[in-house]
Amino acid sequence: MNHLKTFVLLAALTALFMGLGYLIGGTTGMLIALVFAGGMNLFSYWNADKIVLRMYRAVPVDESHPEPLIRNYVADIVQMSADAGLPRPQIAIIPTEQPNAFATGRNPENAAVCATEGLLRALTREEIRGVMAHELAHVKNRDTLTMTVTATVAGAISALANFGLFFGGGGDRDRPGGMIGTIAMALLAPMAAALVQMAISRGREYEADRVGAEIAGDPQALASALQKIEGWSKRIENPTAEHNPASAQLFIINPLSGQGADNLFSTHPNTANRVKALMELAGRMGGRRPTLTATPAAPRAPSTGVPTTPRGPWG
Template sequence: MNHLKTFTLLAALTALFVGIGYLIGGTTGMLIALVFAGGMNLFSYWNADKIVLRMYRAQPVDETHPNAVVRAYVGDVVQMARDAGLPRPVVAIIPNDQPNAFATGRNPENAAVCATTGLLDMLTREEIRGVMAHELAHVKNRDTLTMTVTATVAGAIAALANFAMFFGGGEDRERPGGIVGMLALMILAPMAAGLVQMAISRTREYEADKVGAEIAKDPASLASALEKIEAYARRIHNPTAERNPASGQLFIINPLAGRGADNLFSTHPNTGNRVKALLALGTQMGLAPRRAAFTEVAPGPVTTSVPTTPSRAPGPWG
């Protein structure tokens, strides 16, 4: 089913890309866009995860890292992956103050899970476990190929649509729509690409919450983590995500503005609804309700990304 979903999404994104080529250059532009889209899809299948990891400057880490917080993070991910019957993923940290996380890779054998330094600094160990279990659930459900390729291709569509404004002037009989068509293209093409992304995002996130809570055996900690991440994401910007908005759907919480509302163009479900579903799941699992009070931690300098000498004392769980 996931392979069919990926094929359908790629077909829709390819059609958008070819349509943009037609509006920019008529029949010739359409043919060029078709050839380019075919090559882009093939390249994205094999390399989209590497592009995303490089974009966010993800740094692989392991159990030998000098910082106790990072060592515990790696150990928990490895242990949960083993318990979930998954191959060991690449475990990485992203030097960014905003607490967030994502998974990428074309299959479980080539998966990577990433947490920002802000996530490791601001959340408890149990909450970090919950978040990373959610990311492992994406790997287990084989969502990562769809997520990563869609983000890459949708980003290319948005960039091409913006680039189209440079071809909006002049008279070209092969180019339909003229300046009006070009203006509509610049507005509607990124919007259409976003709608294709949105088509899978909400259901996918609910399912990853459920499977992740089962992997960590702790729905309440994931619920608490979601609330904290959204609160911090509202005021701590993620510059890389702002420059590459199509990649925002990869993260557990929208990194662009921290909006949780179920509006037309949100790629993430409402956080409150996710929290309610997780707490209900905890009841079904026979776990006693456990909700710690949410106390914000003032964001300080990120230290967990330093690969050599730790610059802070290990936390109480390190």
């Protein structure tokens, strides 16, 4: 079923890509876009995860890291992966102060889970476990292929739309709508791509919350983490995500600041609704319902063991 969803999604994004090519260059532009989209889809299937990891300058870490905070982070992911019946994923850290995390990879055998430096500093160990269990749930549910490929292809659609906006004018009679059609498609294509992303992301986040809470055995910790991450994501900018808004859907909480149109269509469900669902799950699991603060705790002081200018195998 996930492979079918991925196929349908890629077909929709390819159609958007071809439509934009048609308005920019007429029939020739559509054919060029079709060939390019086919090659991009194939390339994205095998390499989208590497593209995303390189984009965010992700640095791999393991149990040999000198910082105890990092060793605990790795050990918890390894243990939860085994408990969930998953192969051990690649484990990485992203050099940004905004607390957040994501998973990527075309299947569980080629998955990577990443937390930001800010996440490791801002949350308790139990909350970090809850967040990373959510990311492992995406791996277990095989969401990562669809999410990663969507981020890559939707980013290409936005780039082509911008190209059409600035260079699509002229008097070519083979281009329907002329400059007006080009401008319309250049404005509407990114919005349509965002709607596709929104449609596939919200349900996946709720399901990953549920499965992740079961993997970690602590819905309350994940609920608390979501509140803290949302609070800090509005105060601390993630520059890479701001420059590549199509990748925002990968993260557990929307990393965009919301200062511009990039945040017009949110790919994430309302955090309060996610917290409510998790607390109801905690009640069914027999757990105590702690009071969750709406204001996130201040991040802990930076740890000298967390790399600040990382260089890893992805870039």
